[in-house]
Amino acid sequence: MTVQTVRQMKLIAFSLSSRTYQKKLYSLLMKNILALFKNFMHPAGIAGIIIAALIPFLIYLAPNVGEKEFIRVLDLKLPLPLFLVQFCSMVILFGFLFRDFRSYIKEHLPPKPFIILTVLFALGATLFAGSQIEARHRVQSDESVFMAIAQNMYFNQTTGTCDEGEFEKGKLNCFKDSDSFKTKGLSFLYLLGMPFFGPDLHWIFHCELAMLFFAALLLFFAIRAWTSDDLMSALTSILLFAQPTVLFQFRSMSVEPLYIFLSALSLWVLKWAFDRNTLRHWILCALVLGFFAQTRQETVFCFLAFLVVALPKILDKKDLKAPAFFVTLSLFSVPILITISYFQGYGFQGGQYSAHGHFIENLKSNWEVMTKPLSDSGLLANPFLSSFNWLFLLGLVILAALVAKELLSKNYGTNTKIAGFLLLYHIQTYMILENVSGDFNIEINQRYALVMMPTMAFLAAFGIRKLLNVAYFLAGKTNLQNDFKANFAVTLILSVIVCGNTLGYKESFNKNIMYNRNHLTTEEVEIWKWLNQQPKKPRLFVYGRPWHFVAYGQSAIHYNRARQISKDSLQSLIQKYDGEVYYIRGLDCWDSKTYHAKAVEHRIPTTCDIFEREVKLEDVYQVLITRNYWVTIKKISTRRNYDPEKLFAFGFWQGEPSTQTFIFNSSEYFGTKAPWKIRFTLNGDSIYAKPYQAGDYSDTLTGPVLKPGYNKLEADIYDSTTSESVAHIENYRFFRFEGALELSQMQPTAHKQAWGNLSRNASVEGHAFTLNGKKFTEGFGVHASSETHFDLQGKFERLTAIVGLDEESLCSDGIAYKVFGDGKLLYQNPNVTIGKLDSLNVIVHGVRELLISTDSLSNKNCDHVDIVHPTLFPSGKVDLKSEVK
Known part of the structure; x- marks a missing residue:
């Protein structure tokens, strides 16, 4: 399209508005578009397209x-x-091209x-992120997949995810x-670094910081190259890299920072x-765009924006620029095209959160998330700054108004071109949403915002630039953009304001608001x-997501x-790793409630439970994860040829304290030739030990005295040659000797609680009591805060119980509880936390109204309180049958 032709089109657009001349304008536009495409009409052009x-x-x-398997092979090998x-x-x-560059x-x-200002900001943002934000992944399985692919690329020259390996x-x-x-694409970059930094990919977090620095500078230079506007270019970069979600992502080594x-x-x-406008330049551009496509599947959909800009140049004459550009771009987009093809129709999420048909709904909800105010604790509710989003909206409205003005005046200028490019570029955003x-x-989807945020920062x-120009004009000046000193001063002031605003949320960064959930x-x-x-040495991990370990160069x-490994093979494996073979019970082994309700995952708790019974394990380490579940690490010793849970089980047992005798039964077991013995204890006192025997049987034992209330009978099976414990079984039974009574069998006279209902002989959610890893069957469960009243009629002397937080829900930060008798405080514990049990033993002599109250601490969630084995001991022998409901 010649300069003369462009002038003719502008002249027609500005001076004439009749239908006739509109048709002439349309005709001239189509003529020039056809002239461009005629430049395809040569052998190389036709072949290329x-x-x-x-x-x-x-x-x-x-x-x-029918060639899906072929595509799968290509996805792994090509x-x-x-x-x-x-x-x-x-x-x-x-x-x-270096000299030309x-x-x-x-x-x-x-x-x-402006260069110094942007460099200082980029350096400051990098240092801030490196010192204030913990380096850790944002979406573990996503990031570790990229790393596990890199390991496979480096060692096996394939691009599949190595799920398990040594x-x-x-x-x-x-x-x-x-x-x-x-x-x-990200995995390939890891591969390039592995010959220098090694297969333990923890070094990637340092590289991410370097990428942050250069990305901030590169965005500044890119916007400056297209706009020649120093203020707008510097401010775009500063606004973008002052956003919490951007800084967080650049510390996670997810793919979105590479996208930016x-x-x-x-x-x-x-x-x-x-x-x-040379052949070499356009081929290089196509190579860069082809690699850009490897960041996200949706990125290929932004190519149309680049193509519309490139077409007038690559088709200005009949040469090799256009065919070379198109073929290069198409060929080096093949990796992502193969992935898209193989997974076409694949559902990534299900249920009410499935994809398709929620674009407008997602836009609305995402805006609400990105403009949500601070949480009650003063931290950012989400890693977004509302001010940034409102500034983006302001810029969008101004651009829309300027485009409307240009369209009405038939002058399709810079603003229309910007809008057109952004609309085409963000077809990918539509595809994501x-x-x-x-x-x-x-929360794991908040990273998608980084696809949109460079545009939001630019707008x-x-x-801001347009408003400043208006303000400058109203002040009697001509053009702020041409006033270098004022331009730089304004940029400096705005930069300080933007950075100061971000620094004001330092605590939100320090507390990892984007990661800790x-x-x-x-x-x-x-x-x-x-x-x-631990000392550095070869180790093998048995884990629900072994690629997490393979990603860092650890066998898993x-x-x-x-489970499929034989006993002898397992022993060989343990010897091979010098005993450093570990089992990790992680998130996958737990209840689905530990997950975000919107995640669709498959739990494998049954597999974990079976594995723990089949293999002998030694406790090594345990930690509570965000008060939701325990991660336990255990060393694997050997494979069992028996199920410890089926070696012995108590049947009905009874006795009288006067005769000091009782009867018990064993049940299902596995026979063994091992020199095992079984030792019995009652309430912690040893009764006797005898050889473990197969078959159901009963016995009469003498020794420790049964006591009123709850009695605990234990059977410990152990190897008599090594003294190692094989299995440990506990059983509780309540005896109403001397008028002892289970409090849980009395009907409360009044009760209230913050959530749910009082549950008898079960937790507040209706499960068997689980306290500190042990199961109990009798008591009652409430949710703090609660108040439970009982009428004791002054007939009891003492109350005992075990009080703790049930492990069905581990997100409580603790509770406090108190016991009152006729309004008088008898006992209190201000802090009962997960894994810590409190033994209640309080005198209730003469008390008529008993009140047990529980209170939440700072966090009101998951305060599932169990009061197990609550026992009342009377002051004399009285008939209490009428009290039991």
Whole structure:
């Protein structure tokens, strides 16, 4: 399109508005578009466009014509060689273009004060993130998949996720790899660093900080190259990299930070190619865009924006620029095209949070999440600053108004071009919100915001620039953009305000508001805290998500694979690792309530329970994860050939304290030739030990005296040659000797509680009592705060009980409880926490009204209080049958 033609179109647009001239304008526009596409009409152009179109078409078609397995093989084998060719091509091309690059930089260099300001900000943001935000993953299974792919790339030259494997003698023996809908670009970058930094990929967190610094600078230079506006360019970068969610993500090594870096790089390279307009420049641009596509599946949908900008240049004449650009872009987009093809129709989430059909709904809910005010504790409720979002909205409204003005005046200027580019670019945003359940109420989805935030930062800076221009004009000045000193002064002031606002939320960064609600990432952090304290040596881990360990260069297998190993093979494995074989009971082994309600995962608690019965384990480490579940690490000793839970079980047992005798029965067991013995104790006092025998039997024992109330009978089976415990069984039974009575059998005269209902002989959620890992069957469960009243009629002397927080819900920060008798405080404990039981033993002589009250501490959630084995002992022998309901 010549300069003269453009002038003719502008003249028509500005001076004429009749239908006739509108038709002439349309005709002229179509004529020039057709003239551009005529430049395709040469052998190389035709061949290029056919090849470029055929590549994605055939890849997407293949699974639909029975070739899905072929696509799967390609997904595992093809990306790595393509990446290597792509990377080498970029390096070689850049080498050829280096002199031109240096010249171009000098031609478009911003003023030094703006460069210094942006460099200082980028350095400050990097230092702040590195010192104030803990380095840890945001979405554990996502990040570890990228790392496990990198391990497979490095050791086995395949791009599947290594789900299970062993590292030995400088190799990774991957027992199981799988396809992943994750992109492969980030994994390839890890691969490039592994020869220098090693397979323990903890070094990636340091690289992420370096990426933060360069991404902030690159975005500044990219916007500056296109707009020549120093203020708007610097402010775009500063606004973006002052956002909490951006800083958090750059400390997590997720793929979205790479997306920001490559989006800025793509914009800058596009401008370089646009201005120089040579074959080499456009091929380099296509190579960069092809790698940009490997950040997220949806990124390929932003290509249309780049193509619309590139077309007038690459089709200005009949040469090789257009076919080379299209073929290069299509060929090096193949890795992500294969992944999209293989997983087409795959449902990532289900139920009420499934994808498809929720675009407008997601936009609305996401805006609410991103503008949510502070939490009650003064921390950010979500990692977004409301001010940033309102500035973005202001800029969007201003841009829309300016575009409307241009359209009405038939002058399709810069603002219309900006709007058109952004609309085409954010087709990918639509694809995310529509097809990947992009609801930010799901915390792990908040990372998707980084796809939109560079544009939001640009529009925020755009709106500020336009308002400043208006203010400058009203002050009697001509143009703020041409007043360098005022321009820089305003930029400096705004930068200080933006940075000061972010620094004001320092506590939110320190307390990891974006990470501490994700149980899997916290689980990983706690496991590595323990592991980093151990001597460095080869270890093997048995874990529900073994690729988490493989990702860091640690050998790991799944519970199911470990269960299939024979006893002799397991012993060989233990010897091979010099005893360093560990079982980890993590999140997957627990109840689904430990997960976010919107996550769709598969739990495997049954597998964990079975494995723990089949294998002899030694306790090593235990930690409570965000007050939701325990992570336990145990060393594997050997495989059992019996089920310890079935070796012995108490039947009905009875007795009288006067005769000091009682009768018991054993039940189902596995016979064994091992020299085992069984030892019995009553209420902690030893009765006797005898050889363990097979079969049901009963016996009469003499020794310790049965007591009124709850009695605990224990059977301990042990190996008489090693004294090692084989199984330990406990059983409780209440005896109403001397008028002792279970308080839980009395009907409360009054009761109230904060949530749920009083539950007799079960927790507040109706489960068997679980306190400190032990099961109890009798008592009552409430939810703090609560008040439970009983009428004792002055007939009792003493009350005993065990009080604790039930482990069905571990997110409580503790409770306080008190016992009152006729309004007088008899006992109190101000802090009962998970894993700590309180033994209540209080005198209630003459008390008529008994009140047991519980209170929450700072956190009101999960305060599931169990009062187990509550026993009343009377002051004399009285008939209490009428009291029992």
